[in-house]
Amino acid sequence: MEIKKLVDVCLSPELLNRHHLQHKTAVIVDILRATSCITTGLAFGVKSITPLEDLEECRLMKQKGYIIAGERNGKKVEGFDIGNSPFEYRQPAFINSKVAITTTNGTLAINRSRMADHVVIGSFLNLGAVADYVRSSEKDCIIVCAGWKGKVNLEDTLFAGALIDRLSGSHKPDGDSANIALSAYLFNRSRLLEEVKTSEHAIRLKEHGVIKDIEFCMSVDEYQVLPLLRGDEIVDGQSDSM
Amino acid sequence: MEIKKLVDVCLSPELLNRHHLQHKTAVIVDILRATSCITTGLAFGVKSITPLEDLEECRLMKQKGYIIAGERNGKKVEGFDIGNSPFEYRQPAFINSKVAITTTNGTLAINRSRMADHVVIGSFLNLGAVADYVRSSEKDCIIVCAGWKGKVNLEDTLFAGALIDRLSGSHKPDGDSANIALSAYLFNRSRLLEEVKTSEHAIRLKEHGVIKDIEFCMSVDEYQVLPLLRGDEIVDGQSDSM
Numbered sequence: 001m002e003i004k005k006l007v008d009v010c011l012s013p014e015l016l017n018r019h020h021l022q023h024k025t026a027v028i029v030d031i032l033r034a035t036s037c038i039t040t041g042l043a044f045g046v047k048s049i050t051p052l053e054d055l056e057e058c059r060l061m062k063q064k065g066y067i068i069a070g071e072r073n074g075k076k077v078e079g080f081d082i083g084n085s086p087f088e089y090r091q092p093a094f095i096n097s098k099v100a101i102t103t104t105n106g107t108l109a110i111n112r113s114r115m116a117d118h119v120v121i122g123s124f125l126n127l128g129a130v131a132d133y134v135r136s137s138e139k140d141c142i143i144v145c146a147g148w149k150g151k152v153n154l155e156d157t158l159f160a161g162a163l164i165d166r167l168s169g170s171h172k173p174d175g176d177s178a179n180i181a182l183s184a185y186l187f188n189r190s191r192l193l194e195e196v197k198t199s200e201h202a203i204r205l206k207e208h209g210v211i212k213d214i215e216f217c218m219s220v221d222e223y224q225v226l227p228l229l230r231g232d233e234i235v236d237g238q239s240d241s242m
Numbered sequence: 243m244e245i246k247k248l249v250d251v252c253l254s255p256e257l258l259n260r261h262h263l264q265h266k267t268a269v270i271v272d273i274l275r276a277t278s279c280i281t282t283g284l285a286f287g288v289k290s291i292t293p294l295e296d297l298e299e300c301r302l303m304k305q306k307g308y309i310i311a312g313e314r315n316g317k318k319v320e321g322f323d324i325g326n327s328p329f330e331y332r333q334p335a336f337i338n339s340k341v342a343i344t345t346t347n348g349t350l351a352i353n354r355s356r357m358a359d360h361v362v363i364g365s366f367l368n369l370g371a372v373a374d375y376v377r378s379s380e381k382d383c384i385i386v387c388a389g390w391k392g393k394v395n396l397e398d399t400l401f402a403g404a405l406i407d408r409l410s411g412s413h414k415p416d417g418d419s420a421n422i423a424l425s426a427y428l429f430n431r432s433r434l435l436e437e438v439k440t441s442e443h444a445i446r447l448k449e450h451g452v453i454k455d456i457e458f459c460m461s462v463d464e465y466q467v468l469p470l471l472r473g474d475e476i477v478d479g480q481s482d483s484m
Contacts, residue, residue, distance in 0.1 A: 011394055014256060018393045151260045152253055152394075154418035176396035176442050183437075184422045187429035195425075200418050 006140040006174035007167055009160045009181045012147040013109045025139045026116035027130055027163065029123065030146030031155040032201045032210075033084045034106025035227075036123040036217040037069070038234055040086035043125075043223035045095035048233040051107040052100055061100035069101040074205045077102075085213050086125075098233075109146035110229065116142065121227035121234055124159060128221045129238065131166035141171055143181075154184075154199040155218075158192060161185020162220075193218045248382040248416035249409055251402045251423045254389040255351045267381045268358035269372055269405065271365065272388035273397040274443045274452075275326045276348025277469075278365040278459040279311070280476055282328040285367075285465035287337035290475040293349040294342055303342035311343040316447045319344075327455050328367075340475075351388035352471065358384065363469035363476055366401060370463045371480065373408035383413055385423075396426075396441040397460075400434060403427020404462075435460045 010019045029035050038049050052058040055070060055077060062068045062081075069082045076083025084103055101107065113119050117139060122130040134141045143163055145156035160181035164173055173179050188195045196202060196218055202211070228237035252261045271277050280291050294300040297312060297319060304310045304323075311324045318325025326345055343349065355361055359381060364372040376383045385405055387398035402423035406415055415421050430437045438444060438460055444453070470479035 011253065012257060014260075015254065015392065015394070018256075018391065148418075149260065150257065151417075152257070152419045152422065154421055157418070157422050175393075176390075176399070177394045179396055179437070179440065180394065180399050180422065180426045183429040184425040187425040195421070198421065 003170060003172045005171040007164050007171040007178055008140070008142040008174040009164070009177040010142060010144045011152045011157060011177050011181070012145060012150055013112050014150040016112050016144065019142060021113060021115040021142060023139060024116050025118045025120060025134055025137050025141045026113040027120045027122040027134065027141060027143045028106070028110050028113055028146065029143060029156045029159045030103065030106030030109060031123055031159050031217050033086060033213055033217055034101070034103040034146065035121045036125055037084060037086045037089055038101070038121045038227050039123045039125045039223055039225055041089035041094065041099055042227050042234070042236045043225040044090050046089065046099050047096050048098050048235050049227070050098070050100045050233050051110045052102045053107050053111055055102050058100050058102040066098050066100040067094060069099055071103045073104060074208055074210070086216055087213070105146040105148055109144050113144050114229070119229035122159065122163065124162070124218055124220045125222040126225050127162060127166065129224045129226045131163060133226055133237070134167060135170045140174070141167070148201065153201060155196045155201060157181050158185050158188060158196065245412060245414045247413040249406050249413040249420055250382070250384040250416040251406070251419040252384060252386045253394045253399060253419050253423070254387060254392055255354050256392040258354050258386065261384060263355060263358040263384060265381060266358050267360045267362060267376055267379050267383045268355040269362045269364040269376065269383060269385045270348070270352050270355055270388065271385060271398045271401045272345065272348030272351060273365055273401050273459050275328060275455055275459055276343070276345040276388065277363045278367055279326060279328045279331055280343070280363045280469050281365045281367045281465055281467055283331035283336065283341060284469050284476070284478040285467040286332050288331065288341050289338050290340050290477050291469070292340070292342045292475050293352045294344045295349050295353055297344050300342050300344035308340045308342040309336060311341055313345045315346060316450055316452070328458055329455070347388040347390055351386050355386050356471070361471035364401065364405065366404070366460055366462045367464040368467050369404060369408065371466045371468045373405060375468055375479070376409060377412045382416070383409070390442065395443060397438045397443060399423050400427050400430060400438065
């Protein structure tokens with residue numbers, strides 16, 4: 001059977017104007033750590049997560065009863081309830097609560113991708129659930145890597161390659177960025193964590209003690225959750241009755 | 243011995259403002275086909291090649307006695323002496339002549355990289371000569387991929403990986419883009435031409451019959467020429483008396 005659906009990759013939000021989002025399912029990825037946090041939060045019973053680019057706009061959500069999560073340059077923002085570690089989301093108190101989140105790269109990538117037909121949040125933690133969703137859709141797919149302040153990064157690119165590999169039965173790589181990501185993933189597939197431990201992110205945040213976070217974020221198929229953007233909120237499409 | 247020099251990669255000229263050029267040797271690459279043409283031209287005795295972004299500025303160089311080479315969207319520009327095929331440069335009439343060149347991506351990448359201490363033109367055709375030059379320099383290196391209209395492309399990324407691999411004794415990869423390029427190259431090293439034949443460029447230009455060009459541009463170490471930017475001209479630094 002001929003594979004007709006396509007999967008494109010945008011390696012940095014700075015390059016989104018060179019790619020097409022329309023009529024596609026967009027998978028947004030910011031492995032370290034925004035989309036890993038969103039996946040973990042929804043898996044642990046958070047009701048919804050609202051991504052906001054503006055720090056002060058996010059801060060004001062506290063008054064509306066939201067838990068506020070804020071990170072800039074890898075560090076928790078002062079006055080916010082939590083920062084950007086997935087472990088912070090695994091709290092019984094968060095079950096059924098609403099979270100507003102702002103991060104250095106991830107929230108920007110999500111907001112710039114709203115032109116797509118569907119926006120899905122991807123991470124290694126829910127790779128299988130995302131692959132199942134994309135595979136069952138009739139649409140082409142674009143994986144949007146959040147990168148780091150406009151630069152291409154390793155961990156998001158490796159995720160893109162991993163997802164393309166999982167989609168090999170239904171979608172074929174569409175363009176050079178997709179083939180680069182797939183090659184980089186296939187070359188490193190047996191040592192993903194080791195490779196990501198050499199990444200700019202790991203080096204940059206070493207002093208913040210994020211190695212435990214990185215190890216967690218690189219674990220594959222921990223959760224079956226499927227975070228979908230509905231209006232301004234990300235909710236679990238898996239448990240959603242719609 | 244500890245390797246102290248670094249090699250960074252910028253995957254698209256659109257991302258150059260996220261990378262540092264200062265105090266470095268910049269290697270500019272546009273495999274299909276500008277930098278392969280420049281390499282071939284100098285190898286066959288062209289005296290100098292002046293890269294110009296503006297088509298009309300390039301056209302006017304004809305009056306100054308230059309051979310004018312012009313390409314847009316993979317096709318030769320009307321009224322220009324030659325287009326963007328390396329084979330067009332192998333003419334006895336071109337020996338000791340001056341060429342002015344304008345292309346879709348390559349000339350832009352060269353001009354945006356002038357902030358570097360040295361600007362070298364790289365291609366698979368002169369990979370070894372470029373590697374020798376970078377290795378013998380005291381400086382860090384950045385490889386600037388021309389891409390295609392701002393998008394990341396396969397062939398320039400694979401060249402970046404190949405050069406990093408050649409520099410492994412003197413320079414270590416500096417950052418995620420360098421590691422991605424190296425992984426993509428190492429994964430495809432035994433089948434580079436086959437992989438590039440699946441690239442966006444190959445698909446886009448199929449109707450222009452460029453497969454022969456692609457095969458030639460992917461051949462490694464054909465020439466020992468070392469194209470260096472000196473002022474506004476690219477000259478062969480290998481035969482240069484300076």
